[in-house]
Structure formats: C-alpha cells, structure tokens
Amino acid sequence: MKTSVYCTTRTLEQTEAIVDDLKRAGFGSDEISALLPDQRGTRDFAHEHNTKAPEGATAGGVAGLGVGAAVGWLAGAGALAIPGLGPLIAAGPILAALSGAALGTTAGGIIGALVGMGVPEFEAKRFDGKLRQGGMLISVHAQDANQRNAAKAIFEQHNADDITSGAEAHALAR
Known part of the structure; x- marks a missing residue:
C-alpha cells in the first residue's frame, strides 16, 4: 500500500x-x-523572487532561497506566500498540492492541502500549528512497508517530532 510518512523538525540543520x-x-x-x-x-x-501567482501563491526559483543543498535538491523548490501563515519554502510534491486550490483560502490553506494529500485532519492541524511556531514539515512517499519503515527510522535517528504515516489520497497516489 502506498503511504506517506511525515515528521516535523525544529531546525534547518535537522531538516x-x-x-x-x-x-x-x-x-x-x-x-x-x-x-x-x-x-x-x-x-x-x-x-528576490520572480513572481508568479498560481492560486494566490507567490512562487520563485530555488536560487537565493537560503536553504542548503539537500532541500534545494528536491523537485520544484520554491517559495509560497500563504495568507495567515506567511512566506514558506516548499519543495517536492507538496509544492504542487499547496499551489492548488487549497491556497485560495486563508489560514486553512495548509490544513486543506494536507488533508487533500491524505493526512488525517487532526494531524494536519498539528502540523499547521508546528509550522506557525517556526517548525518544518517533511513528507516521504513510500511504495511499500520497507520504505515506510526506512523513512521512519531516519526520522527517529534525527530525533524528529510528530512522526506519523497514512495512506495517500487517491489523487496523489502513483
């Protein structure tokens, strides 16, 4: 079963x-x-950003984002301005979800996008709270139980918080 594994982190170095x-x-x-x-x-x-405005988001290239090579390596790294939450850097498949219709709302944008990705609402609210406090969210798509366990082990090794997993939403499943 295709799942996603999530965690929150406290620092850019940990991420x-x-x-x-x-x-x-x-x-x-x-x-x-x-x-x-x-x-x-x-x-x-x-x-610093080349402005594009899909669905109320501001997106820019990875150059000048101030993140290290590891996060910059992720697909489609860019910046988003989310009403009620402020500027964020998003990288990987989550960027597409956040650039979609969920950003048309205010503070519920992150929660709506995460729920749309298959995160249970109570978890999405917790992740939203962590982001508002300056935390960071990492998500990993896992094809099988071995990948899911490997991702969880890496999160645990680095003392990540809020480690959880869930079935992917049908729209994002491969």
Whole structure:
C-alpha cells in the first residue's frame, strides 16, 4: 500500500540532515517533500523572487532561497506566500498540492492541502500549528512497508517530532 510518512523538525540543520539521509537511502526528489518557514525578511522575499501567482501563491526559483543543498535538491523548490501563515519554502510534491486550490483560502490553506494529500485532519492541524511556531514539515512517499519503515527510522535517528504515516489520497497516489 502506498503511504506517506511525515515528521516535523525544529531546525534547518535537522531538516537538511534528514533529507540527506533519505537521499542516501534511495528516495528520489519526487518522493520527498519539505515545507519550512522562509527566514528571510518579507522585503527580501518580495524583491528576490520572480513572481508568479498560481492560486494566490507567490512562487520563485530555488536560487537565493537560503536553504542548503539537500532541500534545494528536491523537485520544484520554491517559495509560497500563504495568507495567515506567511512566506514558506516548499519543495517536492507538496509544492504542487499547496499551489492548488487549497491556497485560495486563508489560514486553512495548509490544513486543506494536507488533508487533500491524505493526512488525517487532526494531524494536519498539528502540523499547521508546528509550522506557525517556526517548525518544518517533511513528507516521504513510500511504495511499500520497507520504505515506510526506512523513512521512519531516519526520522527517529534525527530525533524528529510528530512522526506519523497514512495512506495517500487517491489523487496523489502513483
């Protein structure tokens, strides 16, 4: 059964280390997603990005995002401005979900996108709260139980918080 494994992290260094280990374990950039606060000032955010506005989001290239190589390696890394939550950096398949219709709302944008990806609503609310407190979210697409267990082990090795997994929503399942 195709599942996604999720965790939250407290620092960019912790996020980078987890992404590095996931890469070493054989997960591809299209299987790993990261969502983290954009720590640059809003003035920098407004001036450094090439602006595109799909569904109320501001997206930019990976150059100048201020993240390390591991997160920058992920597919489609870019920046999003989410009403009620502020600027975020999103990378991997989660970027597509967040750039979709869920961003048309205000504070529920993250929750709606995560629920749409198959995250139970109570977990999505917890992840939203962690992001609001400056935390980071990592998601890994797992093809089978071995990959799911490998991702969980990497999260545990790096003392990640809120480790959970769930069946992927049909729309995102491969």
